[in-house]
Amino acid sequence: MSQLDTLTILGVNITPGQTKELSFNVAKLHTQNSIDIPVIINRSKKPGPTILITAGIHGDEVNGVEIVRQLIAKGINKPKKGTIICIPLINVFGFIQMNRVFPDGRDLNRVFPGSENGSLASRVAHQLMTEIVPYADLVLDFHTGGAGRFNAPQIRIVENEENLKKLAQIFGAPFVLYAKNLNKSFRNSCYKLNIPILLFEGGKSFHIDTNVTNSAVNGTKRILAHFGMLKKNFKASKPKKETVIISQSSWLRAKYSGLFKASVDIGSSVNTDDVIGNITDPYGKFNFFVRANHSGYILNVNHSPIVYQGDALFHISTQLADEQITTKTTL
Numbered sequence: 311m312s313q314l315d316t317l318t319i320l321g322v323n324i325t326p327g328q329t330k331e332l333s334f335n336v337a338k339l340h341t342q343n344s345i346d347i348p349v350i351i352n353r354s355k356k357p358g359p360t361i362l363i364t365a366g367i368h369g370d371e372v373n374g375v376e377i378v379r380q381l382i383a384k385g386i387n388k389p390k391k392g393t394i395i396c397i398p399l400i401n402v403f404g405f406i407q408m409n410r411v412f413p414d415g416r417d418l419n420r421v422f423p424g425s426e427n428g429s430l431a432s433r434v435a436h437q438l439m440t441e442i443v444p445y446a447d448l449v450l451d452f453h454t455g456g457a458g459r460f461n462a463p464q465i466r467i468v469e470n471e472e473n474l475k476k477l478a479q480i481f482g483a484p485f486v487l488y489a490k491n492l493n494k495s496f497r498n499s500c501y502k503l504n505i506p507i508l509l510f511e512g513g514k515s516f517h518i519d520t521n522v523t524n525s526a527v528n529g530t531k532r533i534l535a536h537f538g539m540l541k542k543n544f545k546a547s548k549p550k551k552e553t554v555i556i557s558q559s560s561w562l563r564a565k566y567s568g569l570f571k572a573s574v575d576i577g578s579s580v581n582t583d584d585v586i587g588n589i590t591d592p593y594g595k596f597n598f599f600v601r602a603n604h605s606g607y608i609l610n611v612n613h614s615p616i617v618y619q620g621d622a623l624f625h626i627s628t629q630l631a632d633e634q635i636t637t638k639t640t641l
Contacts, residue, residue: 317360319351319392320441327355329388332544332562334397334442336434337421345403347544349442350382351589358392358584359537360384362446363530365397367453367496369404370515374452377510377526386531389539410456410515420522422499426463430550435582438501439499448477448561452526456589458614459622461613462577463525469557480518480536481508481529484577487556488631508533553556555631559609562624564589566598570617572624574608582627586624588619604628 317324320332334347363381365374378398399405401418407582411417416431424435436566441490443449443628455461464485467474478486491498500507510529512522528547535546566589574586580602585602600623610625 317353317445319350319395319445320337321450324351324353326353326357328353334437336402336437337430337593347397347400347402350387350398351393351394352388353393354389354391354539356391358389358539360393360395360445361389361537361539362395362443363387363397363451363452363536364449364496365452366399367451368402368417368456368515368536369401369407369409370456371452371454371517372405372516373408373454373522374510374511374526375405376451376518377523377530380443380523381529382542384527385528386534386540386544388541389534390541392537392539393445394534394539395412395425396448397438397442398607400438403430408514408516418496418557419496422470422494422496423502435496435499436497439503441516443500444503446505448533449505450510450530451496451507452510452512454512454517454522456612458487458612458626459515459614460514460611461625462509462609463510463522464609465529466511467511470503471506475555477506477508477533478551481510482532482553483510483512483525483529484549484551485554485556485627486608486631487511487559487609513550513558553629554607556607556609556627556629557631558629559624559627560604560608560627562600562603562626564600564617564619564621564623567618568598569615570609570612570623571599571615572613574603574611574624576608576611579605579607580626600624602626 332349365378386549410429421432422430423439465478469488511520531546534540568589572587606627
């Protein structure tokens with residue numbers, strides 16, 4: 311969509327050149343205290359794309375919140391042209407309770423596009439999809455691994471979407487992973503509206519990792535620079551390494567229960583039969599070496615010190631994409 315003279319979001323008019331912090335009122339607590347989600351909107355006087363930047367769909371994914379916080383604190387969200395909308399924390403309920411889900415027990419990322427008469431999570435999803443998302447030309451959505459599993463910095467997109475591939479390459483995360491859009495997810499709902507979305511994964515729940523945060527902030531600057539939206543006082547650096555595009559991957563699971571320790575770095579490449587971790591018992595009588603069942607890149611490592619038989623330990627790439635990506639794209 312082209313930039314309008316006046317943007318009307320949540321009942322508030324924002325004209326070119328204005329900065330507004332709106333209150334996305336989702337509900338009240340049982341104590342009758344209001345819960346508001348800040349929506350920070352920065353508009354340039356010059357016309358250009360509208361980019362929506364979101365995090366905290368899961369309340370335990372604080373690294374995503376930190377990424378958007380840095381974009382705002384550093385002023386990166388003040389565009390040279392166009393509009394940038396930041397929502398650093400969508401699931402404020404989960405964040406307050408240090409919980410992944412909503413108070414109704416629902417995963418917000420499994421109820422999109424939501425309903426105005428549905429559950430609490432569904433109502434929040436509906437309001438987001440009807441009052442904010444339709445204005446976006448591009449969405450950058452930041453996530454982390456859950457349940458103590460640490461994700462290498464990566465962009466997830468659907469396969470065979472040329473524009474998304476180009477945008478992912480521009481972002482420059484260490485990995486691009488082809489992954490299907492999950493039913494009722496935020497990503498799938500944006501996709502159905504023909505709004506391109508890059509889903510960034512990096513780090514783990516309840517943890518802030520500097521390398522992951524830097525990867526995401528630098529990637530965002532590259533996207534903004536590509537569309538002429540990054541102000542000249544910021545520099546969009548080139549990625550240190552070429553992005554690896556992964557078409558297929560699989561999980562390596564624990565054969566035994568016990569104490570677990572990984573011995574391989576996240577993002578590193580391994581060969582078949584390499585020792586990448588070990589499982590022991592508390593009594594010093596048992597020590598099982600976990601070996602890579604195929605060659606590939608380590609995309610996720612389980613950081614839990616205790617695992618049970620069948621638990622996912624490592625996410626390892628099994629096949630790289632053949633095609634090369636060009637970087638010319640438009641919104």
